[in-house]
Amino acid sequence: MRILKVTGKDELSLQEQIQKEYGDKAIIITSQEEKRKSLFGIKSRSIWNMTIAVEDNEVEILPPLDLPDNKSKKIEPRPRIEPNLRSEPRYKEQRVEYRSPAPKSQPVSPKTEADPQNGAVITLRKILRDEGIEDDVLQEIFSQAYDDNLDAVSRSIYYTLNKLMPKFHHNLPKINFFIGPTGVGKTTTIAxxxxxxxxxxxxxxxxxxxxxxxxxAVEQLRTYADILGVPIETIYNDEEVGQYLEKWKDADHIFIDTAGRSHKNLEQLSELEQLLFKCEDKQIFLVLNMSTAYRDVQNIANIYEKITKDFALIITKLDETDAIGNLMNITFRTKKPIAYITTGQNVPNDIEKFENLQYVKLLIGRLNYE
Ligand SMILES: Nc1nc2c(ncn2[C@@H]2O[C@H](COP(=O)(O)OP(=O)(O)OP(=O)(O)O)[C@@H](O)[C@H]2O)c(=O)[nH]1
Ligand SMILES: [Mg+2]
Structure with missing residues (x-):
């Protein structure tokens, strides 16, 4: 879905224009008149601004892993050109770039391991390490690569991700909890x-x-709830949760925001555990910032796994980091599916379902080769 701002001379003609261009795919979110001064400020005229949400019809069908024409190319390092991430999230940028139709791909079946003494392998390892991938994860990747070329290593990364990470099916259950350390973006992601x-x-x-x-915190979520016209309730103790679930039993989904818990604050964590314990048939999302240092990822996972072993991940703030390899580390440590990634502060645009293949292509796009 895209959120667009459109402008016209009056409300009716603007509605007609939207209908003509987008048909039923557009929903008007806001509609406002704006008075504008003429060039010399003598007369004012009014225009209409509308914010609309347009469903994207174009489903981005991603091809299976296929890196044309580089099956046997050896890797030669070249200087990297850093795009401006803040204005254009790299994840999205790459998404367009890779929309080439390319069928067929088989999971890697390792034949012989890449030669660790090979110059290209050493270079490739270094590049991947620069992306933030930890040595134990690299070890896993390279032990699966069947040759010293980029294609083999690409396939091995894809294979490793698929092997480590169960697939997340996006048909969410009714009850969904969002838990995680402070400030990672839980509330924004819920919005x-x-x-x-x-x-x-x-x-x-x-x-x-x-x-x-x-x-x-309550006000933050209430603001989003008001804009979107959805009910919001505050739970003051875990006993109340049952009564709200009963009250809203006709809802399709109930999203439960929780306070950011430092993984070092055990008392808060035990409260969270009690709250989770009150609900059955739930999806728990552990929200993690992409930039979290690997050691902290390990500590956070250790602590949250004491509360629940059954969770999926949402990785936030991909737009804030240049090294995207940490996602491999997080997967390696948690072995949990990544359901969504978020790429900025905009609600609702900056969220995407996570796709293994897309990520691998993004990572591989960072490796320069002849
Ligand atoms: N750059 C960037 N900022 C984000 C993203 N997601 C959330 N934020 C920002 O991160 C800050 C914290 O977001 P919240 O949603 O309040 O985080 P939280 O986990 O609910 O925080 P607590 O409830 O205090 O634990 C806000 O300024 C958000 O706008 C993202 O994907 N990218
Ligand atoms: Mg919050």
């Missing part, structure tokens, strides 16, 4: 998902917030 579910899928969403630690 993004709520907007997508409401606007795109016409689902009935109810928000519950158990984050009563910070006064502003």
């Amino acid at each position: 993004k998902l709520t907007a997508l579910k409401v606007l795109q899928e016409k689902k009935k969403i109810v928000l519950l917030t158990a984050d009563t630690y910070r006064i502003a």
Whole structure:
């Protein structure tokens, strides 16, 4: 879905124009008149601004892993050109770039390992390490590569990801919890998902917030709830959750926001555990910032796994880091599916379903070769 701002001379003609261009795929979110001064400020005229959400019809069908014409090419390092990530998230940028139709691909079946003494392999390892991939993860990747060329290593990364990470099926259950360290983007991610579910899928969403630690936290979620016109309830103790689930039993999805917990604060974590324990048939999303240092990822995973072993990941703030290899580390450590990645602060645009293949291509796009 895309959110667009459109402008016209009056409301009716603008509606007609939207209808003509987008048909039923557009939903009007806001419609406002704006007074504008003429060039010399003598007369003012009015124009209409509308914010619309347009469903993208174009489903981005990603080809299976296929790196044409480089099957046997050896890897030669070249200087990297860094795109401006802040204005254009790299994840999206690459998504367009790789939209070439290319069928067929088989999972890697390792034949012989890449020669660790080979110059190209050494170079490739170094590049991947620069992307933030830890040595034990590299070890796993290279032990699966059947040759010293880029294609073999690409396939091995893809294979490793598929092997480590169970697939996430995006048909969410009714009850969905969002847990994770402070400030990683839990509330913002809930707002993004709520907007997508409401606007795109016409689902009935109810928000519950158990984050009563910070006064502003409830208000933050309430603001999004008001804009999207969805009910929101505050849970002050875990006993209340059952009554809200009963009250909103006709909702399609209930998203439950929780207070950011430092993985070092055991008391808060045990409260969270009790809250999770009150609900059955739930999806738990552990939200992690992409830039979290690997050692912290390990500590966070250790602690949260004591509360629950059954969770999927949402990796946030991909737009804030240049090294995207940490995602491999997170997968290697947690062996959990990555459901979504987020790429900025905009609600609801900056969220995407995670695709293994797309990620591998993005990573491989960072490796320069002849
Ligand atoms: N750059 C960037 N910022 C993000 C992203 N997601 C969230 N943020 C920002 O991160 C900050 C914290 O987001 P919140 O959603 O409040 O995080 P939280 O996990 O709910 O925080 P607590 O409830 O305090 O634990 C806000 O400024 C968000 O706008 C993202 O994908 N990219
Ligand atoms: Mg929050």
